[in-house]
Amino acid sequence: MAKIRNQIRFRLNDQLIELDDITPALTLLDFLRLDQKLCGTKEGCAEGDCGACTVLVGRLSGGELVYESVNACIRFVGSLDACHVVTVEHLKSKDGKLHPVQQAMVDNHASQCGFCTPGFVMSLYGLWMTNPKPSNNDIETALQGNLCRCTGYEPIIHAAQSISKNGKVDDDPLILERQSVKRQLVELSDGARVEIHYSDELLIVPSSVEDLADARQNHPDSTIVAGSTDVGLWVTKMMRNISPAIFISHLEELHGINTKNDSINVGACVTYTEMQGLISSHLPQLKEYWNRIGGEQVRNMGTIGGNVANGSPIGDTPPILIALGATVTLRCGKKQRSVLLQEFFIDYGKQDREPGDFVESINIPLPAKGDVFAAYKVSKRRDEDISAVCSAFKLRISDGVVSDAIIAFGGMAGIPKRASDVEAELIGKPWNEENVSKAKASFDKDFTPLSDWRASAEYRALIAKNLLQRFFLESTDGNSVTRLNRDKAA
Ligand SMILES: Cc1cc2nc3c(=O)[nH]c(=O)nc-3n(C[C@H](O)[C@H](O)[C@H](O)COP(=O)(O)OP(=O)(O)OC[C@H]3O[C@@H](n4cnc5c(N)ncnc54)[C@H](O)[C@@H]3O)c2cc1C
Numbered sequence: 001m002a003k004i005r006n007q008i009r010f011r012l013n014d015q016l017i018e019l020d021d022i023t024p025a026l027t028l029l030d031f032l033r034l035d036q037k038l039c040g041t042k043e044g045c046a047e048g049d050c051g052a053c054t055v056l057v058g059r060l061s062g063g064e065l066v067y068e069s070v071n072a073c074i075r076f077v078g079s080l081d082a083c084h085v086v087t088v089e090h091l092k093s094k095d096g097k098l099h100p101v102q103q104a105m106v107d108n109h110a111s112q113c114g115f116c117t118p119g120f121v122m123s124l125y126g127l128w129m130t131n132p133k134p135s136n137n138d139i140e141t142a143l144q145g146n147l148c149r150c151t152g153y154e155p156i157i158h159a160a161q162s163i164s165k166n167g168k169v170d171d172d173p174l175i176l177e178r179q180s181v182k183r184q185l186v187e188l189s190d191g192a193r194v195e196i197h198y199s200d201e202l203l204i205v206p207s208s209v210e211d212l213a214d215a216r217q218n219h220p221d222s223t224i225v226a227g228s229t230d231v232g233l234w235v236t237k238m239m240r241n242i243s244p245a246i247f248i249s250h251l252e253e254l255h256g257i258n259t260k261n262d263s264i265n266v267g268a269c270v271t272y273t274e275m276q277g278l279i280s281s282h283l284p285q286l287k288e289y290w291n292r293i294g295g296e297q298v299r300n301m302g303t304i305g306g307n308v309a310n311g312s313p314i315g316d317t318p319p320i321l322i323a324l325g326a327t328v329t330l331r332c333g334k335k336q337r338s339v340l341l342q343e344f345f346i347d348y349g350k351q352d353r354e355p356g357d358f359v360e361s362i363n364i365p366l367p368a369k370g371d372v373f374a375a376y377k378v379s380k381r382r383d384e385d386i387s388a389v390c391s392a393f394k395l396r397i398s399d400g401v402v403s404d405a406i407i408a409f410g411g412m413a414g415i416p417k418r419a420s421d422v423e424a425e426l427i428g429k430p431w432n433e434e435n436v437s438k439a440k441a442s443f444d445k446d447f448t449p450l451s452d453w454r455a456s457a458e459y460r461a462l463i464a465k466n467l468l469q470r471f472f473l474e475s476t477d478g479n480s481v482t483r484l485n486r487d488k489a490a
């Protein structure tokens with residue numbers, strides 16, 4: 001049994017915070033504004049959508065100190081042990097000069113009412129620190145999770161392009177203090193389990209995966225909190241009690257990425273951002289799709305394990321993972337079992353889970369030579385929006401004939417599901433316009449979609465057929481116009 005500590009400890013700007021009396025539901029935003037009176041960080045939506053609450057969180061990853069933009073409104077204080085939280089107040093210099101990012105916002109008239117401004121400043125600060133000369137595409141991607149309703153984005157983009165005119169990254173205080181902060185975070189990572197009892201609530205931060213397995217068996221009714229991009233909203237929008245809560249996003253063992261020739265294995269807590277490199281190198285077909293999951297802050301927090309475990313019928317990764325033949329490894333105590341992902345989703349709200357288990361990792365076979373693979377997302381907004389329909393297609397085509405097909409959809413049923421009738425209709429036939437047209441009719445056998453505020457049943461039924469058509473066009477005719485130029489450039 002690991003040593004137990006009854007305190008969460010983290011660095012906030014240049015101050016050490018030690019808390020022994022907090023509810024697991026305490027958000028970073030409430031802590032900053034209500035407790036610390038750091039009111040530069042704003043509350044807009046309290047659901048991760050607007051970016052007004054953006055702060056940077058620094059954490060140790062593989063021995064390096066990495067800063068990422070996050071939404072303080074849906075990030076829990078319980079997840080911050082041994083982290084460095086940086087708010088907009090930290091940008092204030094002793095001589096009163098504005099930080100290069102802030103100066104660029106002023107020079108480019110990039111603020112009107114100012115409500116969104118601290119969030120934009122923090123997102124741009126995070127970008128500038130790692131990428132002082134960003135391309136327009138880099139800037140747009142970094143700002144996908146920040147909304148401004150009065151200035152308009154053009155001046156903000158101009159500001160982003162001109163930050164380096166006002167100073168060098170090497171002179172930035174966060175870079176200069178990096179070594180000392182790193183030393184402090186190493187000291188704070190003492191290998192202890194954190195356990196805080198608050199009234200009748202319980203908050204646990206396990207010390208290792210072994211310890212997580214133990215804690216989970218003792219509390220099978222617990223809420224696992226990974227990136228909290230779903231669980232955060234249960235608290236801010238539904239006032240749900242998440243106790244006992246087990247925070248797992250800090251567990252380095254769950255952030256592992258192992259690549260083999262024909263597959264990749266990712267730990268449950270690998271975030272969308274951590275997957276980016278792997279997408280570029282091993283699954284380039286998903287580059288555009290990946291950047292349409294959430295905004296930058298959500299991609300920095302949200303995990304693959306969370307996207308699978310939440311059982312959502314409209315999660316963006318399950319159709320891709322099903323099409324690739326992924327398996328999920330579930331762990332209960334010392335026992336591990338692997339389940340084919342398409343069999344993991346049983347019914348709406350029901351997955352193949354056991355009391356006290358958790359998702360440990362996901363194994364993803366890569367497309368083989370001769371496989372044609374693509375994924376598509378349809379949502380009302382291009383950026384920072386949940387899918388109305390998402391889909392993935394993997395076909396093996398030998399001598400012009402479809403020899404194998406896996407087609408999976410989200411948003412078309414109560415679970416992410418394969419289009420088995422469409423697949424059967426395509427297999428064994430030449431991959432041509434005539435057979436694709438015939439196969440489209442089979443979508444009506446595979447799915448009876450519902451209407452909701454994201455899309456009507458009729459729209460969903462039609463879009464599924466159109467996506468098959470799009471996949472056919474893109475796989476056979478490189479010149480066909482199937483997407484906006486902006487997407488092609490991405
Ligand atoms: C603004 C915004 C935009 C979003 N955009 C998208 C989008 O474009 N596409 C999309 O698919 N999703 C989107 N989401 C939803 C969310 O970001 C994803 O589902 C994300 O992958 C959830 O992962 P997480 O680590 O944050 O999960 P958490 O919120 O921590 O947990 C989600 C659920 O999974 C459980 N869980 C988490 N990890 C494990 C584990 N290892 N073992 C067992 N159970 C576990 C939790 O108990 C909980 O039930 C968005 C959310 C927000 C707030």
Ligand code: FES
Pocket residue numbers: 042043044045046047048049050051052053054071072073074
């Ligand atoms: S307040 Fe809108 S994202 Fe946090």
Ligand code: FES
Pocket residue numbers: 110111112113114115116117147148149150151
């Ligand atoms: S300046 Fe008013 S919301 Fe952006």
